[in-house]
Amino acid sequence: MSTGGSQKRVNLQSVAEEAGVSRATASLVLRESPLVSAETRKRVIAAMHKLGYIYNRGAANLRRQRTGTIGVVLCNIGSPFYSKLLIGIDEVFVDAGIVALLVNSAENTERQMRQIWRLREHGVDGLIICPAVGSDETLLSEIEKTGLPYVQVLRHVSPTAGDYVGPDxxxxxxxxxxxxxxxxxxxxxxxxxxxxxxxxxxxxxxxxxxxxxxxxxxxxxxxxxxxxxxxxxxxxxxxxxxxxxxxxxxxxxxxxxxxxxxxxxxxxxxxxxxxxxxxxxxxxxxxxxxxxxxxxxxPVGVGRNAARLLLDRITEPRASSMRILVSGQxxxxxxxxxxxx
Incomplete structure (x- = not known):
């Protein structure tokens, strides 16, 4: 929450005073609460920008035991098809205040698993994964060892196990x-x-x-x-x-x-x-x-549905797995x- 260097530390109370609201109201704005009016939200954000206040989202996420990040594991990030998939994923995550961390398996199952564990080490809240060629149900059991909710996208390794979203x-x-x-x-x-x-x-x-x-x-x-x-x-x-x-x-x-x-x-x-x-x-x-x-x-529609399903799965981890087919034309x-x- 510091502006860095020798500048005076700006805290939330300073922002609240600048905006003419209580500290509690300023806090609600930071948490994107629907209880705050659009006009009040605008004043608080303007005050943040004027004073150079930086919200320590990491500390807030730590209190919630979430990081606000999702790992996306794709098999070929150079393909224009996967770029469109990411557009759909990003549309949902931006609205939810979530950042996607993208990694590439390059169709290599060993690299795929290493990337998944690295994402887990970075504390992601869940995974969207397009399984690499050669993946089997072992992949799902390994992901389950990480404790991360996940959604398979575009490809699946089992016709019944795990959540899946793909085209028909x-x-x-x-x-x-x-x-x-x-x-x-x-x-x-x-x-x-x-x-x-x-x-x-x-x-x-x-x-x-x-x-x-x-x-x-x-x-x-x-x-x-x-x-x-x-x-x-x-x-x-x-x-x-x-x-x-x-x-x-x-x-x-x-x-x-x-x-x-x-x-x-x-x-x-x-x-x-x-x-x-x-x-x-x-x-x-x-x-x-x-x-x-x-x-x-x-692929954009597939990405949207996969992102929404993963957010639901993070909220309700014990819900029955779902298979969503996005019908085309x-x-x-x-x-x-x-x-x-």
Whole structure:
């Protein structure tokens, strides 16, 4: 609460006198109490700024046995998708007066656990975690040893254990298949299909379920290296075969945009000669040529829901675990042939 250097120490009583209120009222303003009027709050804050008063939030949190911080453990902080997730998390935490501490597991399970324990050492009140590839239910038991409330986000390591918030991956992929079928596409591939975590498995389950319902061939699942956008797996050899696919649903928009670039370089127009659908609705999808049809996974909405659920879990640690699926939609653009007439 000191302004530092040799300046006179400014205390809460000084702020109250400057604002013309009692010390108790000034304290209520600092604690963001709804009992204080907007006008009074404005006067107290103005007095704080004028006098250079700095609220010792750490001491206040210590009295409450909370730090006002949450650990966010992501597997790839360089991805624009995860940036959108963080926007949703931040919106909720800012309103709650909470600071998020972000760490990166880099898809490494050992590093992931080290980061979790370091966050615990820093006294975070809870965790939001997107499990790294290779995580299993051991991750949840290790988190429970820390005593921290947690919410899994985007991926989960168990279909039932622990709180989870994520997109309805299966439902979104089902929508994409059904749309292609209505446009006359009959041989649909899934590009980037590798069952490395729950999000990938759910996408493929939705894909295969929809193909079975429409009585289509269901074995065109093409694994690729998602970190290498020039890797199209066996798709190119299939395209050169006697019975080539006529459409592809891609694991994400980055894969889809790369595929469209390859098609254009070979003189084929996506949407006319070959249908392409991505996922995640990144900003580039609306500005590409042709514009990219994409499955909307709403990472901002997922982030908001995960943050709210974690705050609820901190307040009610014994409540039953919850699974929240954020339903998406299909953003239809030119790359799949456009909307139906």
């Amino acid at each position: 991956y299966a439902g979104g992929t089902d929508l994409a298949v059904s749309h292609l079928v209505r446009h006359g596409r009959r041989k649909i591939a899934f590009l980037g299909g590798d069952r490395v975590h729950s999000a990938a498995c759910e996408r493929l389950e939705g894909f295969q379920r929809a193909l079975r319902r429409h009585r289509l061939e269901s074995d065109l699942i093409i694994p690729t290296d998602l970190d290498n956008l020039s890797d199209f797996g066996s798709l190119e050899s299939l395209m050169a075969s006697a019975s080539p696919p006529d459409a592809a649903i891609c694991y994400n928009d980055m894969v889809a945009l790369s595929l469209m670039g390859r098609l254009l370089s070979e003189g084929e127009l996506p949407g006319r000669d070959f249908a392409v659908i991505g996922a995640d609705n990144l900003p580039q999808a609306a500005t590409s040529f042709p514009t990219l049809t994409t499955i909307v996974t709403d 299909l953003m239809v653009r030119e790359s799949c042939g456009g909307p139906l007439p």
